Amino acid sequence: MPNKMPNRKSKRPTVTKKQLRLRRIVGASAATLVIGLMVGGVWKLLSGSNQLDTSNGVGLLPQDTFMSLSISTDPERWQKFTEFGIPTSRGIVAQQLAKFQTDFLTAYGYDYQRDIQPWIGKQILLGYLNNPGVIASKAVPGTILNQQTIAILPIADRGAAQKVVEQHQTPIDANLVESNYQGVAIREYKRKTGTIAIAILDNFVAIATDRLGLQRIIDTQQSGKSLLTLPGYTKALTSIEIDRPFARVYINIPVATAVAAVNSPQTLAADELAQAQSQQGIAANATLEVDGIAWKGISWLKPNAKQKLTVENQGKNFATYLPADTLVMASGGNLQQLWQDYVRSAEPNPLAPFKPEDLVKNLDSTTGLTLEPDILNWSKAPFGAAIVPKPAKIDTEFGAGLVLFQQASDRSAADKAFTRLDSTIGQKYSFEIAKTQIGGKDVINWISPLGGTAATHGWLDGNLAFLNLGAPVTNTFLPQPQQKLSDTPLFQQATRSTLNPHNGQFFIDVDRTINAGNLPLPYLSPEVKAGFKAVRSLGVTSAILDEVSNRFDIFVALKKEPGIAKLPIPPK
Numbered sequence: 001m002p003n004k005m006p007n008r009k010s011k012r013p014t015v016t017k018k019q020l021r022l023r024r025i026v027g028a029s030a031a032t033l034v035i036g037l038m039v040g041g042v043w044k045l046l047s048g049s050n051q052l053d054t055s056n057g058v059g060l061l062p063q064d065t066f067m068s069l070s071i072s073t074d075p076e077r078w079q080k081f082t083e084f085g086i087p088t089s090r091g092i093v094a095q096q097l098a099k100f101q102t103d104f105l106t107a108y109g110y111d112y113q114r115d116i117q118p119w120i121g122k123q124i125l126l127g128y129l130n131n132p133g134v135i136a137s138k139a140v141p142g143t144i145l146n147q148q149t150i151a152i153l154p155i156a157d158r159g160a161a162q163k164v165v166e167q168h169q170t171p172i173d174a175n176l177v178e179s180n181y182q183g184v185a186i187r188e189y190k191r192k193t194g195t196i197a198i199a200i201l202d203n204f205v206a207i208a209t210d211r212l213g214l215q216r217i218i219d220t221q222q223s224g225k226s227l228l229t230l231p232g233y234t235k236a237l238t239s240i241e242i243d244r245p246f247a248r249v250y251i252n253i254p255v256a257t258a259v260a261a262v263n264s265p266q267t268l269a270a271d272e273l274a275q276a277q278s279q280q281g282i283a284a285n286a287t288l289e290v291d292g293i294a295w296k297g298i299s300w301l302k303p304n305a306k307q308k309l310t311v312e313n314q315g316k317n318f319a320t321y322l323p324a325d326t327l328v329m330a331s332g333g334n335l336q337q338l339w340q341d342y343v344r345s346a347e348p349n350p351l352a353p354f355k356p357e358d359l360v361k362n363l364d365s366t367t368g369l370t371l372e373p374d375i376l377n378w379s380k381a382p383f384g385a386a387i388v389p390k391p392a393k394i395d396t397e398f399g400a401g402l403v404l405f406q407q408a409s410d411r412s413a414a415d416k417a418f419t420r421l422d423s424t425i426g427q428k429y430s431f432e433i434a435k436t437q438i439g440g441k442d443v444i445n446w447i448s449p450l451g452g453t454a455a456t457h458g459w460l461d462g463n464l465a466f467l468n469l470g471a472p473v474t475n476t477f478l479p480q481p482q483q484k485l486s487d488t489p490l491f492q493q494a495t496r497s498t499l500n501p502h503n504g505q506f507f508i509d510v511d512r513t514i515n516a517g518n519l520p521l522p523y524l525s526p527e528v529k530a531g532f533k534a535v536r537s538l539g540v541t542s543a544i545l546d547e548v549s550n551r552f553d554i555f556v557a558l559k560k561e562p563g564i565a566k567l568p569i570p571p572k
Contacts, residue, residue: 051238054228057125057154057206058125058226059220060220062216062220062225063226063227063229064129064255065129067128068127068227069126070126070248071124071247072244072246073121074122074244077288088533092531094564104196108191109170119156120155125153150213150214152205161200165205173192182218182219197213197214231302236298237283237298239545242285246288249283252281253281254280278305281299284552284554291557292536292556293555295553296553298552299549299550301549308548312333313499313503315332315382315504316333316384317505318331318382321405321460322386322403323476323483324484324485327388328509329485331405331504332383333382334382335376335406336380338383369420369421375417381406381408383405384406387401387403387513389473396471400518401470401471404469405460409463418457425446433446434447438474439475440479441459443456452472456474460478466478494507494537495539501543503542503544507539509537510532510538534558535557536557537557538554538556
């Protein structure tokens with residue numbers, strides 16, 4: 001964000017301690033609003049063929065699988081994947097792949113290219129299972145529970161696969177324990193630092209991090225109670241089938257919520273936990289494009305969920321109202337509905353990004369407005385929020401302005417809310433409430449006692465209200481932007497989707513925000529930072545399919561900088 005630091009100092013009038021707090025209050029209010037709106041919106045957003053492809057072995061994973069990840073074994077597509085990114089991010093990927101091979105294969109005498117690649121099918125499926133005994137014990141609150149990792153390898157050459165499994169030479173530092181479970185031969189290799197168990201099940205080789213995990217796979221095979229029999233699983237994943245996916249990911253929300261609840265400092269009652277587990281799952285399939293990775297995804301509720309989705313897709317293209325250099329944009333189809341859905345799902349859910357009551361209290365203490373009657377009452381329509389960089393000629397300590405949009409479903413109620421807001425700001429903080437015009441449109445400015453315009457609000461087309469906080473950027477979009485965000489290649493690339501009509505969008509220019517250090521994010525590890533450095537932009541488009549399922553498309557635009565960084569070997 002340009003000009004993050006304050007511009008050259010100018011003389012300021014003498015003010016009281018109360019007035020010195022005004023800028024901080026405005027800044028805190030803006031942060032609260034943007035975080036609440038955008039994070040809540042993304043939470044909502046994220047909350048092809050006629051037959052589901054099960055050739056990856058998903059029918060072997062039990063119903064309580066925490067997460068599954070299927071990855072292509074096609075060398076050509078891996079070559080294409082490794083062209084994305086920057087040297088550091090590419091080095092991290094190489095490091096993680098090497099670590100997986102070392103821990104899961106090399107340590108037990110296996111080599112992927114020598115022993116696996118000659119006979120493996122088109123995909124490798126990884127399943128992450130919770131250890132039921134560990135969950136029940138809950139010995140140390142806040143600790144990460146042990147997981148059972150399962151690898152399902154489809155067999156393309158059965159003779160070669162059998163030879164590798166049955167004639168494998170036991171490593172010197174390992175003990176081989178052979179057993180039989182439900183008629184299936186298990187070979188278990190035990191070392192001081194770990195164990196793997198391996199068996200052939202029909203047309204798959206199954207590898208687990210312990211014998212009990214492998215026995216759970218055998219039980220699933222014989223009982224038929226797999227992920228495929230979960231409510232809505234087959235229907236949901238069939239709706240996002242794509243040709244030759246590079247990756248498939250599935251998250252089992254009830255299991256994920258139960259794990260989070262076990263590790264949460266707060267104790268959830270049984271009814272609260274059940275309410276938090278009303279969502280059944282989230283799944284997405286990835287395709288490698290020329291300029292990035294496209295994800296086709298879906299989330300769905302349990303069939304017995306008490307609260308259903310409201311089927312309406314009235315998202316508005318707010319990018320047509322914003323300037324081309326907009327940094328972040330989020331939008332939705334119905335603010336009132338979004339808030340009601342979020343409150344129902346977030347109150348008992350330890351995975352929720354923020355507590356609804358916190359936002360309500362902050363809004364009331366800062367503006368004097370009560371969310372439900374004063375704002376949501378006239379907000380049964382599309383809404384949006386954006387971060388727009390300030391023009392170079394503007395003298396302000398803020399590097400960007402926050403712009404909020406709301407189409408009023410009741411213009412009269414909206415006018416009353418803005419009048420009350422102006423009165424509170426003027427009386428409580430001694431702001432001057434000044435009427436003026438920008439681009440021929442009537443607007444109201446909040447003039448700070450410290451000098452300068454702290455906020456501007458008014459109306460765009462018809463019943464579309466806007467509020468600009470932080471840097472004054474209203475003149476970049478009023479009466480209309482010279483160049484629109486919707487016309488920029490970066491935005492069009494990130495938000496391309498077949499979902500039309502849609503219920504909301506999200507866009508972020510990663511290079512000019514996260515990578516430039518211009519967003520107030522929590523601590524990011526070096527690996528995460530390197531991952532972001534490889535990204536140019538990210539876009540999400542969402543649409544509600546029916547009362548239980550929500551479709552979304554995500555596109556991650558990636559860089560292609562040659563080279564690969566040699567990273568230090570991480571400690572064990």
